[in-house]
Amino acid sequence: MTARPSRPAEPPSDDQNAFLEHAMATYGRQTYNYAYRLAGNEADARDLTQEAFIRVYRAWRSFQPGTSFLSWIYRIVTNLHRDELRKRKGVILQELPDDNVARELPREARQHDPIAQIHERQLSESVASALARLTPDQRAVVLLADVEERSYQEIADIMACSIGTVRSRLHRARLQLRKMIPRARAAEQQQGSTA
Amino acid sequence: MMTCHDCQELLTDYQRGELTADNDAALFEHISTCPQCRAELDGQTELTATLRAAFSQELDMPASVMASVRQSVHSERRAAFGNALRSWLRPVVLAPAAAGIVLVAGVATYVHNGSTPPRVSAEYLVRQHVVHTLNSQSSDRAWNAYLLTSSTSDDANAKTK
Numbered sequence: 001m002t003a004r005p006s007r008p009a010e011p012p013s014d015d016q017n018a019f020l021e022h023a024m025a026t027y028g029r030q031t032y033n034y035a036y037r038l039a040g041n042e043a044d045a046r047d048l049t050q051e052a053f054i055r056v057y058r059a060w061r062s063f064q065p066g067t068s069f070l071s072w073i074y075r076i077v078t079n080l081h082r083d084e085l086r087k088r089k090g091v092i093l094q095e096l097p098d099d100n101v102a103r104e105l106p107r108e109a110r111q112h113d114p115i116a117q118i119h120e121r122q123l124s125e126s127v128a129s130a131l132a133r134l135t136p137d138q139r140a141v142v143l144l145a146d147v148e149e150r151s152y153q154e155i156a157d158i159m160a161c162s163i164g165t166v167r168s169r170l171h172r173a174r175l176q177l178r179k180m181i182p183r184a185r186a187a188e189q190q191q192g193s194t195a
Numbered sequence: 196m197m198t199c200h201d202c203q204e205l206l207t208d209y210q211r212g213e214l215t216a217d218n219d220a221a222l223f224e225h226i227s228t229c230p231q232c233r234a235e236l237d238g239q240t241e242l243t244a245t246l247r248a249a250f251s252q253e254l255d256m257p258a259s260v261m262a263s264v265r266q267s268v269h270s271e272r273r274a275a276f277g278n279a280l281r282s283w284l285r286p287v288v289l290a291p292a293a294a295g296i297v298l299v300a301g302v303a304t305y306v307h308n309g310s311t312p313p314r315v316s317a318e319y320l321v322r323q324h325v326v327h328t329l330n331s332q333s334s335d336r337a338w339n340a341y342l343l344t345s346s347t348s349d350d351a352n353a354k355t356k
Binding site: 017020029031037049050053054058124127145146147152167170171174181 | 213238239242246247253254257260261263264267268
């Protein structure tokens with residue numbers, strides 16, 4: 001996935017290994033599930049989770065005791081996912097404007113969108129295709145707010161943005177999803193009846 | 196009095212329970228009398244239920260992920276050790292270190308040699324003492340010879356007594 005530096009920032013130690021093992025044992029499942037929901041398929045979820053724990057290992061001293069480890073590793077996963085999508089698409093994904101409206105891509109166009117294809121194979125197609133049309137940040141906010149049930153403050157910490165930005169992204173993302181999911185469902189039913 | 200526009204802005208916060216008590220109460224009052232805003236709230240609630248249902252399945256982290264992490268970490272540790280070793284073997288580090296070691300060894304040898312007297316046997320010292328005493332210009336040779344041998348004679352006398 002992402003390029004790694006040639007060596008860790010600090011010398012390895014037994015404490016560092018113990019920190020990693022404890023993190024994987026305690027938070028591995030939640031981290032993997034978040035990565036799976038964000039990426040929409042198991043292969044990418046595995047890569048994201050693996051890379052996230054390697055980052056945890058390298059940066060273990062930067063974790064502040066008393067803060068949420070889960071928020072920390074969710075932030076790592078979110079950033080990794082965003083970077084990965086940017087690399088795959090070869091463009092910088094930008095926040096959609098306020099007046100953005102959901103648009104239904106023609107099926108031919110969706111067949112050339114790898115993210116849409118991956119989502120559609122793995123998740124409920126209507127939800128997956130709608131989620132695939134959100135920006136990575138909007139997708140992360142929706143998952144954290146609606147599925148992971150995180151508070152605005154926690155989401156703001158994970159996304160490294162303000163609560164106002166979280167509210168704005170969630171509001172726009174929900175508007176799009178509420179338009180896209182019924183359309184996608186209708187299309188599914190239509191395909192099912194014609195098949 | 197809360198308007199429909201205000202209500203729409205705050206519905207998501209209301210659904211998530213993130214409003215202040217005053218706003219929460221005002222919005223509750225509004226949606227109890229406004230079918231349009233009530234329907235909007237129901238739509239948001241339904242969306243949340245749809246998303247949770249779509250992602251309701253909890254998966255275990257595959258053991259292969261943990262194994263891959265451990266493998267990567269192990270490789271990094273080995274690489275870190277190799278890099279550390281190579282950094283110590285660089286001429287810019289190795290040359291001053293070698294010079295320092297040679298300097299310390301030289302100083303230690305010098306100090307050690309200067310402070311320790313040469314090792315001489317006791318027999319040699321006694322012989323030198325006897326020769327010096329017998330050759331002394333300011334003393335009687337016979338008296339000196341007596342002094343050098345008297346202790347032996349006294350010891351012999353003490354033993355016979």
